[in-house]
Amino acid sequence: MRITRVTALAAAAVLALGGAAACGGDDSGDSGGGGSAKSFEAGTTMERLNKAQKITVGTKFDQPLFGLKGLDGKPAGFDVEIAKIIADELGIPENKIEWVETPSTVREQVIQQGKVDIVVATYTINDKRKQLVDFAGPYYIAGQTILVKADDNSITGPDSFKDGTKKVCSVTNSTPAANIEKYLKDKSTQLVLFDVYSKCLTALDQGQVDAITTDNVILTGYISQNQGKYKLAGSTFTEEPYGIGLKKGDDKFRAFINDVLEKAFTDGRYEKAWQETAGKFDPNPPKVPTIDRY
Amino acid sequence: MSVLVDRFDVFAGGFWLTLQLCVLAAIGALLLGTVAAVMRISPVPPLRWLGTAYVTVFRNVPLTVVFFFSAFGLPTLGSSADFLRIPGLTAVFNRLGIDLPYFRFAIIALSLYTGAFVCEALRSGVNAVPPGQAEAARAIGLTFTQNLRHVVLPQAWKAAIVPLGSVIIAMIKNSAIAGFFGVVGDLSNSGVDMITQDQEPVIPTMIGIAIGFLVMTVPLGLLLDWVERRRAVAAR
Numbered sequence: 278m279r280i281t282r283v284t285a286l287a288a289a290a291v292l293a294l295g296g297a298a299a300c301g302g303d304d305s306g307d308s309g310g311g312g313s314a315k316s317f318e319a320g321t322t323m324e325r326l327n328k329a330q331k332i333t334v335g336t337k338f339d340q341p342l343f344g345l346k347g348l349d350g351k352p353a354g355f356d357v358e359i360a361k362i363i364a365d366e367l368g369i370p371e372n373k374i375e376w377v378e379t380p381s382t383v384r385e386q387v388i389q390q391g392k393v394d395i396v397v398a399t400y401t402i403n404d405k406r407k408q409l410v411d412f413a414g415p416y417y418i419a420g421q422t423i424l425v426k427a428d429d430n431s432i433t434g435p436d437s438f439k440d441g442t443k444k445v446c447s448v449t450n451s452t453p454a455a456n457i458e459k460y461l462k463d464k465s466t467q468l469v470l471f472d473v474y475s476k477c478l479t480a481l482d483q484g485q486v487d488a489i490t491t492d493n494v495i496l497t498g499y500i501s502q503n504q505g506k507y508k509l510a511g512s513t514f515t516e517e518p519y520g521i522g523l524k525k526g527d528d529k530f531r532a533f534i535n536d537v538l539e540k541a542f543t544d545g546r547y548e549k550a551w552q553e554t555a556g557k558f559d560p561n562p563p564k565v566p567t568i569d570r571y
Numbered sequence: 572m573s574v575l576v577d578r579f580d581v582f583a584g585g586f587w588l589t590l591q592l593c594v595l596a597a598i599g600a601l602l603l604g605t606v607a608a609v610m611r612i613s614p615v616p617p618l619r620w621l622g623t624a625y626v627t628v629f630r631n632v633p634l635t636v637v638f639f640f641s642a643f644g645l646p647t648l649g650s651s652a653d654f655l656r657i658p659g660l661t662a663v664f665n666r667l668g669i670d671l672p673y674f675r676f677a678i679i680a681l682s683l684y685t686g687a688f689v690c691e692a693l694r695s696g697v698n699a700v701p702p703g704q705a706e707a708a709r710a711i712g713l714t715f716t717q718n719l720r721h722v723v724l725p726q727a728w729k730a731a732i733v734p735l736g737s738v739i740i741a742m743i744k745n746s747a748i749a750g751f752f753g754v755v756g757d758l759s760n761s762g763v764d765m766i767t768q769d770q771e772p773v774i775p776t777m778i779g780i781a782i783g784f785l786v787m788t789v790p791l792g793l794l795l796d797w798v799e800r801r802r803a804v805a806a807r
Contacts, residue, residue: 381767405770444671449750449760450767464755466669472751476643480753483646485672 315368322530326394327368334360335379335387335396335522339473341498342555343399352376356397358550359416359521359538363395366537381450385409388522395534396522399492401452402569411527412520413534415566416547419492420513421453424499426481427508432488434511435460438467445469446477446486453491456515474499481507492517494555518566535568574771575779581765585758586783591664592677592757593743593787599682600742601735604689611690612697614715622690629687634680634745641680642673642752652679666754673753681749685742692738696731697723729802736795740788758783 317323326332336356338346343354357376364374379387379398387393388410399419402412423445425432437443441462446469447454454470461467469486471477477489478499489496493513500507521534541547542565551563575582610622629637645652652675661668667675700723708722750760762780765771 382763382773385770386773409770446753450763452768455764455768465666466671468755469671469673469753470750470755470760471753476752479643480646483643485646485651485753 315366318529321533322394322527323367323533330369331373331375332364332367332369332395333375333377333393334364335377335384335393335398336360337380337398338376338378339380340399340495342494342557344397346376346378353554355417355550355554356399356519358554359541360395360397362541362546362550363397363521363534363537366533366540384522388524391524394523398522399519400522401517402520406522407571409525410522411525411531412522412569413531414520414538415518415569416521416538417519417563418566419494419517419519421456421490421515421517422493422496422513423510424481424489424496424507425487425510427506429487429510432510435490435514437510438462438488441467443467443488444486445488445490446471446480447490448472448474448477451491452517457490498555518569520569532570535570539568572775572778574765574775575782578765578769578771578779581761582758582779582783585756585761585780586786588666588754588756589743589746589758589783590787591666592674592681592746592749592754595660595664595667595678596681596685596742596746597739599678600685600689600739603682603686604693607686607690608693608697609719611694626687626690629683630691632684634684634748635751637684638677638680638748638752641676641683645676645679646672652676655679671753674749677746677749677752677754680752681742681746684745685738688738688741689735692734693727693731695734696727696729699730700726732798732802733795736791740791743787743791744784 315327317327336352336354337344338352340354340356344352344356345354346352360374361371364371377387377393379393379396381398384396384398384400385406388396396410400406400412401419402415406412423432423435431437432443435457438445438457438460439462444467445457445461447457449470449472454468458464458468469477469480471480474489474491474495477486480486481489488510493509496507496509500509521538523530523534538547541550547565548562556562607622607625610618611626613619613622651672653672655675655678656668667678704726705718705723708718713721747757747759750757759780762776762783766773766776
């Protein structure tokens with residue numbers, strides 16, 4: 278008898294909660310706008326996401342200007358804006374995007390396991406990665422360059438490290454660290470790696486290293502935050518096309534995202550996304566890349 | 572699992588650097604810990620206070636914070652830890668002598684942190700020596716130093732060897748943090764590098780890193796078991 282009463286109570290509670298949730302859902306549905314009105318070819322990823330009214334996006338939570346999680350718990354940056362444009366074209370409102378942190382190490386894995394629908398996370402397109410996942414884009418071409426103290430004229434580019442006297446700092450497990458190794462005489466005496474770039478800045482200030490190297494976007498941010506203290510040495514010496522990672526073989530979804538990007542390039546949304554994020558620190562508008570429909 | 576064979580050189584290089592760091596830091600920690608333990612049991616109150624203060628600070632501060640102060644605090648004070656460029660040692664441990672000081676900073680941080688635990692392990696060993704031993708030594712006129720050297724520490728060492736071993740094993744695993752404070756090419760970071768740069772599969776690479784650490788820690792554990800068994804026989 279006692280058990281049935283408890284069960285009844287539980288059932289009543291579930292019903293009440295369910296009712297409340299349903300009401301809440303209705304409300305947000307009304308205010309969300311007519312986004313779900315779009316229709317897509319049956320059986321495609323676009324249709325599935327549109328029907329579910331939810332998209333899971335992998336991005337970085339610790340990359341200033343591109344994907345940085347703020348105190349409000351939402352990531353912000355250029356990558357995040359690009360993801361919002363894609364979600365919007367799928368008829369999914371901004372508040373239905375689920376953000377998942379994807380540090381560099383796990384990006385291929387989460388795509389392959391289907392934990393995210395797309396990854397927009399300063400994700401450089403290269404052939405090795407193309408064997409595991411597919412890329413839409415590129416939507417931005419970054420490039421690696423070198424930051425030195427403003428009064429240092431002894432470093433003019435990556436070749437300045439070849440004689441083995443200059444020391445350079447970067448972060449662990451990153452493409453820039455691997456790229457600069459080619460220019461070093463002996464990495465054990467010339468290369469310093471930390472987990473974050475802020476420590477590199479401290480090491481540069483203290484004179485333990487002579488330069489910092491990584492993608493231009495990040496370095497530009499540091500220069501503008503510390504007026505007159507640092508400068509860039511030489512120009513970019515790599516090309517890092519940032520793409521949007523998605524499950525291998527989903528060609529229709531890839532073509533769709535490429536269409537969205539091309540549309541955004543021309544109708545001003547791309548430029549607006551840039552100006553609201555990374556553009557605040559980099560006055561030059563980005564060179565609009567050509568979509569690679571491989 | 573082919574990554575373990577194909578990239579053996581990377582694992583071996585990382586293993587060698589981590590091993591160097593651990594050997595040097597273990598020596599430093601044992602020296603520091605012994606000095607601190609002697610201070611804590613000495614009859615001079617200021618020395619006791621100093622020893623206690625050292626243990627209290629370094630046992631209770633997170634290792635990353637100790638690393639941070641070592642890697643960024645020392646340069647601010649103008650030090651590159653050049654006193655660790657010990658002639659002879661730099662020939663074997665080549666990272667010790669180079670201009671980049673982060674390997675030396677890592678040794679300092681690991682030694683200071685682990686030294687506090689070593690001190691307490693030794694002190695527990697000292698406490699295990701029956702009080703009659705030290706009293707008898709004092710009664711026949713041995714000074715504090717003689718007492719420690721000939722009576723107390725030889726017996727304390729035996730009781731402390733097993734907890735000391737655990738402390739050193741913990742230190743070996745803690746050494747992975749050095750890779751985030753400027754030391755390039757240690758075991759765990761070169762492993763993760765292969766995953767991010769060369770798209771090596773995650774699980775086999777991580778297994779490789781684990782094996783590298785096990786190669787250092789398991790023999791140490793076996794050695795300690797052996798010492799313990801020998802001690803048990805000797806005590807009978």
